[in-house]
Structures are given as structure tokens and as C-alpha cells.
Amino acid sequence: MVASAVLLAGLPTYAAPAKVDPPSVDLTLGPGGSATLTKKVTTPIIPPNxxxxxxxxxxxxxxxxxxxxxxxxxxxxxxxxxxxxxxxxxxxxxxxxxxxxxxxxxxxxxxxxxxxxxxxxxxxxxxxxxxxxxxxxxxxxxxxxxxxxxxxxxxxxxxxxxxxxxxxxxxxxxxxxxxxxxxxxxxxxxxxxxxxxxxxxxxxxxxxxxxxxxxxxxxxxxxxxxxxxxxxxxxxxxENLDATVTHQQVDCAPQLTTSLSPASKAVPSGQAVEFTETIGVKEGAKPGTYHCKAKFLVNGAQHDLVQTITVRVPGVVVHDVLTYEGKTVKMPVKLDKASTTPITVHYKTVDGTATAGSDYKAAEGDLTFTPGQLAKQIQLQILPDRDYEEGKETFGVEFTQGGTVIATAKVTIKEHNGGSCGASAIRLLDKDVVAAGSGKHGCDTDSSSVAAKKLGAGPVAVQVSAVSAKTGKGASSTSVGSVKITVLGQVVEIGAIESHATAACGTGKPSAGSRVGSVRINGSEVEVGSGPVTIPLPAGKLKLNSTTTTADSVTRRAVTLDTVLTDLVIGESRAGCVK
The missing domain is CATH 3.40.50.410 (von Willebrand factor, type A domain)
Structure with a gap:
């Protein structure tokens, strides 16, 4: 007689699912940098496939x-x-x-x-x-x-x-x-x-x-x-078979170097193994985002045990600068993202129409950003020129890593002409949109204009029309045909805006003035007059006809919107005397 069968109890329910921990890695490394990671692979309780x-x-x-x-x-x-x-x-x-x-x-x-x-x-x-x-x-x-x-x-x-x-x-x-x-x-x-x-x-x-x-x-x-x-x-x-875990790296960008240790490891099914991986970026790798995958096999079989690796190589952000003879230029140098390892950037000045030794002092060196650091600066010495030179002269600054040029900036040297003038018709987040002159030195003839423009930052949206900025002959001026500002549900409409500033160097103090045609907030008229006015808004303050003066300079701002996240200036004229 055949004995009656005993029904089995089944697989245990305590086993963790097969997985790689962490399933993805996101690193920020500079050229020549590396990071060491621990990868934990939990094996399946039953071998895969x-x-x-x-x-x-x-x-x-x-x-x-x-x-x-x-x-x-x-x-x-x-x-x-x-x-x-x-x-x-x-x-x-x-x-x-x-x-x-x-x-x-x-x-x-x-x-x-x-x-x-x-x-x-x-x-x-x-x-x-x-x-x-x-x-x-x-x-x-x-x-x-x-x-x-x-x-x-x-x-x-x-x-x-x-x-x-x-x-x-x-x-x-x-x-x-x-x-x-x-x-x-x-x-x-x-x-x-x-x-x-x-x-x-x-x-x-x-x-x-x-x-x-x-x-x-x-x-x-x-x-x-x-x-x-x-x-x-x-x-x-x-469920008690040993699981031998091996690995291979696939789809790795050539800018990366990777190694995993040990080559293989065996554990009872359902248990976890750990591997140590070193990920590096080759010298000379350009800024960008690079990828690699670590694929793990269990007893040689696929089991979708894959870890994705993203390595971001920071870029260097620099901007052109305008300066004058005899000045020291402080040029900010920034990374577009913080690194987890030190990053060294080499810089060197390069002649243009301006030449080292006669127009500026040659400079070369290294900037090392420590982990988490985003900003540094270099100083460039501009030499005084005894002879007046019409126009502008320029030289460059090259930034390299591992011999690869990753960023350049241009330095423009202007001749002093006795006064300082600048006009900024529109400025948003400290960035001039329509401007003329440097605002620091020189009152050379300069102008800029646009028929209409839309711009925005954070909660602020701006529409302007008939915008112009001018400098020349010791004076600066701006004009804006109309402005519409939308901020956090409020609509501010402003009529024609004008501002001007004059530096009568040697004969009197600098002077300035401005005019704001009309102001409507959510359709309601607001009286503004010609004097300074501050209008509170839910998002901040709207300031009209504000003036800042020093012993030898004046700055007039027709309209200023001051919020926690965004600063907007419309119709700024500046003038002063150079000492």
C-alpha cells in the first residue's frame, strides 16, 4: 500500500528579495578624482532563472x-x-x-x-x-x-x-x-x-x-x-545552495575608471555580499555627466541585479570683466556644482590686443576647490598707461584641467576719461539686461535699446517696451515706454519712465533726477509724484524715485522692486567724478 503523502510547508517567508543596495549612485568628482563605495548585493533565496x-x-x-x-x-x-x-x-x-x-x-x-x-x-x-x-x-x-x-x-x-x-x-x-x-x-x-x-x-x-x-x-x-x-x-x-556573486561593468563612459573587489564572493542563498568599488575620473575629462553600470551575476546567471552610476564633472563658470588702467581686477571663479573630492583648476593669462608687461601683469597659478567649495577668485593687475589710447584693449584668461581648456574669460581695459557714467534701463537679479557704460569709470558714448522684452525670475514676470540706455559727455540717461510686473498674483503697471544723472566734474556736484508717469496696482491708480515713494506689496516693496549719493557720485533709480527672492531695477542712471 502507498503511504499517504505529507504536504510540504513551502519556502520560508523571511528571506529578503534579491537587490543591489544602493540601486543607484550619483557622484560629483573632478578630473583625477575618485571615490570608494560599498555595494551590498542580497542574493535570491532560489538561484535566478x-x-x-x-x-x-x-x-x-x-x-x-x-x-x-x-x-x-x-x-x-x-x-x-x-x-x-x-x-x-x-x-x-x-x-x-x-x-x-x-x-x-x-x-x-x-x-x-x-x-x-x-x-x-x-x-x-x-x-x-x-x-x-x-x-x-x-x-x-x-x-x-x-x-x-x-x-x-x-x-x-x-x-x-x-x-x-x-x-x-x-x-x-x-x-x-x-x-x-x-x-x-x-x-x-x-x-x-x-x-x-x-x-x-x-x-x-x-x-x-x-x-x-x-x-x-x-x-x-x-x-x-x-x-x-x-x-x-x-x-x-x-534554498541552501551557495550563491556565487560575480560582477561586470558595462556601458561605462571612457572618461571613467572603475574597479570592483573582490572578483567574486559566495554566500548561502538569500544572504548578502559586499563589494568595494573605486570610481575615478580621468585627467583631462571635460565637464559633463558620465554613466556606468555595475551588473551582478548569481552563479553566472542574470537576475536584474544592476546598479547605475552617474558621475558629474563640475564645470568652471567665469565671466568677462571690464576694468580700467591702474586697477586690480578680482575675477570670480566658480564651479557649477560642488565636488565630493578636491578639484584643481589651472589659470593663465593670454595676450590679446593688450600685452603682458605693458598693459597688464602676467599671471598664472592653480586654484584648488576643497570638497563642497563652490567659489574662489583670482586677482589681475592692470598697469597704468601714460599715453591716452582711444578705444579698448583686451586680454584673456584660460582655465585648464589636465591640459584641457575648460573655460575662458576676457578682460577689457578702458581708458580713463575723467568721469564715471553708467545707465541701466533694466536690471534683474544683479544682471543688466539693457545697459550702457560701465557704471564705474569712463563716460564714453555708449547706448543700448530694445523695442520690447519679456523676462522673469522666480515669482516675478516683467514686460517692458521702448527701452533705451545712454551714456556720454559726463552724463547718463534711461527711458522706458511702459512696464508690466506680475508678482504673486499682483499686477503692477507703470507708465513712461525716465531717469538721468550728470557729473560736472570740477565745477559742481553730480546731480540726478527721474520721472514715473503713472502707477496702477491691480487696476487701481496710485499717486506717486516726483519724490521718493515706497509702496508695500505682499511680495516685498515697490520703491520709486530713490537716490543714493556720495561726495563725488550720484545714483538715481526710477523704480525698484525689492523681494526676498528677486531684485528688479528699472531706470537707473549713475554719474560721478574719478579721483
Missing amino acids: PDIVLLGDTTGSMIDVLAGVAANAEAIAGQVMDTQPTAQFAVAQYKHHNDGALAFSVNQSLTGSVGAVHAATQEWVGQAEGGGIPASDFVNALYQVASGAIAFRPDSSRIVAWFGDSHSEDPSLGHTMGQAIAALKAKDIRVIAVPIAGTDGGGLDSLGQASAITSQTGGVMMPGTSPGAVAQAILDGL
């Missing part, structure tokens, strides 16, 4: 065992597929060579159908006979599995889950145990052996054969198991 061969001893002494496994075959396959949905199963059996054609046979080739697996194991029960000799021919069966009887998928984790109750002939149908082990290893097939206790087969590992096969193939030897517990022992064996 498994091809599992259920190999059973179907001699007569195994009838109760076969009935138990067959009753649980669908549960075994289903529970494995819950963890690894791409799993496939094959079913094969072996007896003694005296049993002729049934000494080894394949009941079911690899399939993803749990129903087909169940049907194949039911064939075992119907064919459970033969044997009668305290030996079998599992050596031949394992050799055949590794030598083409099962068509394993190229990228699969290959496993034989084998159970029996007697040792094997050796040689077995012409194949030695050494040949069988060699064939299994050549195909990267690991063997789980489940010895059956309590039958008259004499013991699967009575000659140490099963222990040798499992140890040399990287498999696992389960403890002696009662006939009703074989199905659970098969699942337990699948």
Missing part, C-alpha cells in the same frame, strides 16, 4: 517516497516559481542496469507547466518497480543529465534535485563517477542529494558517493529524510 531536474530513484523500495513527491510536485514547482517566475523543471528517473530501458529515462523535458511536472512525477509511481539489488545506477543517470539528455537554457542556473535510497554501481553503464562529476562541472550543474532513510535500499551515501558528487559540484547534501518529507527536503535544498 533556474533549470531544475527532479531526478528520482524509481526502484520498488521507493514507492512511498515517489507517491509523496508526486503529490507535492505542483506545490514544489509553484512555490519555486513564486520566487523565480522564469523557473523551468524537467523530470527524470533511474533504476538498476538490470532494468533495461528504464535504467535511465526522461519523463519530461524542461517546462514551465506545473501540470506537466505533476503528470511526469505520476509516471514514477506507475513505474515504481525493479531493483531488488542494494545498488542502482545514478552515476550513469547524472552523466546522462549532464551530457545532453536535458537541454538546459544557456543563461540558466542548473540544478539536479536527486533522491534515492541506495548507492550506485561504478562504473555505471560504462561511465565512472569521475566522468559523471566532470560532466556535471563542465555544464555548471549543481546537485542536491536527498538520501532516504527507513527503506531497505542500503543508503544513498553508504559509499560516500553522494557526498563526493554534491561537494564537487557546489551542491548540498541533505540529512537522511523520511519518505514523507522528501518534497520539503528538496525545497530546503534549493
Whole structure:
């Protein structure tokens, strides 16, 4: 009589899902910089993409065992597929060579159908006979599995889950145990052996054969198991296979250098391994964003264990500057993003129409930004010129890393002409949009104008029309036809705006004035007059006709919008006398 089957308990629920931690890395490094990271890979409790061969001893002494496994075959396959949905199963059996054609046979080739697996194991029960000799021919069966009887998928984790109750002939149908082990290893097939206790087969590992096969193939030897517990022992064996994790780096930008250590690491299934990776940026790499991937394989099989790496190389931000003879220029040098490692930038002046030694003092050196630092500055000495030179002269400053030019700036030297004038019709966030003159030295004739322009910053949107700025002959002036400012739901409409400033150097103090035609806020007229007015707004303050004076200069601003996030100036004229 066949013993009633014992339903298996199933896979444990405590195992963490397979993953890479962290799944992505974002670094900011300069050329020549590097960072060392720790990658933690949690392995799957069941090897990825498994091809599992259920190999059973179907001699007569195994009838109760076969009935138990067959009753649980669908549960075994289903529970494995819950963890690894791409799993496939094959079913094969072996007896003694005296049993002729049934000494080894394949009941079911690899399939993803749990129903087909169940049907194949039911064939075992119907064919459970033969044997009668305290030996079998599992050596031949394992050799055949590794030598083409099962068509394993190229990228699969290959496993034989084998159970029996007697040792094997050796040689077995012409194949030695050494040949069988060699064939299994050549195909990267690991063997789980489940010895059956309590039958008259004499013991699967009575000659140490099963222990040798499992140890040399990287498999696992389960403890002696009662006939009703074989199905659970098969699942337990699948979750106790060692997981060997290897890695490869793919799609890496040539500007990056990467290394991972160690090359491989083995842990029991479901446990985590750690790797140390060093990521570097080659000298001379230009500013930009570069990518790489670290792909991890478990027992040589893919499992979507990929970590993405993003490396950002900061760029250098510099701006052209305007200066005058005899002055010292402070040129800001900034990184567009902070680095996690020190960054060194080399700078060097380069002649243009201005020449080192006669117009400026040559300069060269290194700027080193410490981690997190964004801004530094260099000083450039402009030499005085005894002779008046019409127009402007220029020289450049080159910024390099590893010999690669990554930024340039131009220095323009202007001749003094006795006064200082500047006109800024529109300025937003300290950036002149429509302007003339330097505002520091020189009252050369200059002008700038636009018919209309839209601009904005943060919560502020601005529309202007008929905009102009002029300097010349010791004076500056601006005019704006109309202005519309939208800030946090409020609409400020301003009519014609004019401002002017004059520097009568040597004959009187600088003077300035401005006029604001009209002001409407959300459609309501606001009286402004010609004097200074401050109008509170929810977003800040609107100031009209403000004046700043010193002993030798004056600045008149027709309109100023002052908010926490944005400063807007419309109609600024400046004039002064150079000492």
C-alpha cells in the first residue's frame, strides 16, 4: 500500500528579495578624482532563472517516497516559481542496469507547466518497480543529465534535485563517477542529494558517493529524510545552495575608471555580499555627466541585479570683466556644482590686443576647490598707461584641467576719461539686461535699446517696451515706454519712465533726477509724484524715485522692486567724478 503523502510547508517567508543596495549612485568628482563605495548585493533565496531536474530513484523500495513527491510536485514547482517566475523543471528517473530501458529515462523535458511536472512525477509511481539489488545506477543517470539528455537554457542556473535510497554501481553503464562529476562541472550543474532513510535500499551515501558528487559540484547534501518529507527536503535544498556573486561593468563612459573587489564572493542563498568599488575620473575629462553600470551575476546567471552610476564633472563658470588702467581686477571663479573630492583648476593669462608687461601683469597659478567649495577668485593687475589710447584693449584668461581648456574669460581695459557714467534701463537679479557704460569709470558714448522684452525670475514676470540706455559727455540717461510686473498674483503697471544723472566734474556736484508717469496696482491708480515713494506689496516693496549719493557720485533709480527672492531695477542712471 502507498503511504499517504505529507504536504510540504513551502519556502520560508523571511528571506529578503534579491537587490543591489544602493540601486543607484550619483557622484560629483573632478578630473583625477575618485571615490570608494560599498555595494551590498542580497542574493535570491532560489538561484535566478533556474533549470531544475527532479531526478528520482524509481526502484520498488521507493514507492512511498515517489507517491509523496508526486503529490507535492505542483506545490514544489509553484512555490519555486513564486520566487523565480522564469523557473523551468524537467523530470527524470533511474533504476538498476538490470532494468533495461528504464535504467535511465526522461519523463519530461524542461517546462514551465506545473501540470506537466505533476503528470511526469505520476509516471514514477506507475513505474515504481525493479531493483531488488542494494545498488542502482545514478552515476550513469547524472552523466546522462549532464551530457545532453536535458537541454538546459544557456543563461540558466542548473540544478539536479536527486533522491534515492541506495548507492550506485561504478562504473555505471560504462561511465565512472569521475566522468559523471566532470560532466556535471563542465555544464555548471549543481546537485542536491536527498538520501532516504527507513527503506531497505542500503543508503544513498553508504559509499560516500553522494557526498563526493554534491561537494564537487557546489551542491548540498541533505540529512537522511523520511519518505514523507522528501518534497520539503528538496525545497530546503534549493534554498541552501551557495550563491556565487560575480560582477561586470558595462556601458561605462571612457572618461571613467572603475574597479570592483573582490572578483567574486559566495554566500548561502538569500544572504548578502559586499563589494568595494573605486570610481575615478580621468585627467583631462571635460565637464559633463558620465554613466556606468555595475551588473551582478548569481552563479553566472542574470537576475536584474544592476546598479547605475552617474558621475558629474563640475564645470568652471567665469565671466568677462571690464576694468580700467591702474586697477586690480578680482575675477570670480566658480564651479557649477560642488565636488565630493578636491578639484584643481589651472589659470593663465593670454595676450590679446593688450600685452603682458605693458598693459597688464602676467599671471598664472592653480586654484584648488576643497570638497563642497563652490567659489574662489583670482586677482589681475592692470598697469597704468601714460599715453591716452582711444578705444579698448583686451586680454584673456584660460582655465585648464589636465591640459584641457575648460573655460575662458576676457578682460577689457578702458581708458580713463575723467568721469564715471553708467545707465541701466533694466536690471534683474544683479544682471543688466539693457545697459550702457560701465557704471564705474569712463563716460564714453555708449547706448543700448530694445523695442520690447519679456523676462522673469522666480515669482516675478516683467514686460517692458521702448527701452533705451545712454551714456556720454559726463552724463547718463534711461527711458522706458511702459512696464508690466506680475508678482504673486499682483499686477503692477507703470507708465513712461525716465531717469538721468550728470557729473560736472570740477565745477559742481553730480546731480540726478527721474520721472514715473503713472502707477496702477491691480487696476487701481496710485499717486506717486516726483519724490521718493515706497509702496508695500505682499511680495516685498515697490520703491520709486530713490537716490543714493556720495561726495563725488550720484545714483538715481526710477523704480525698484525689492523681494526676498528677486531684485528688479528699472531706470537707473549713475554719474560721478574719478579721483
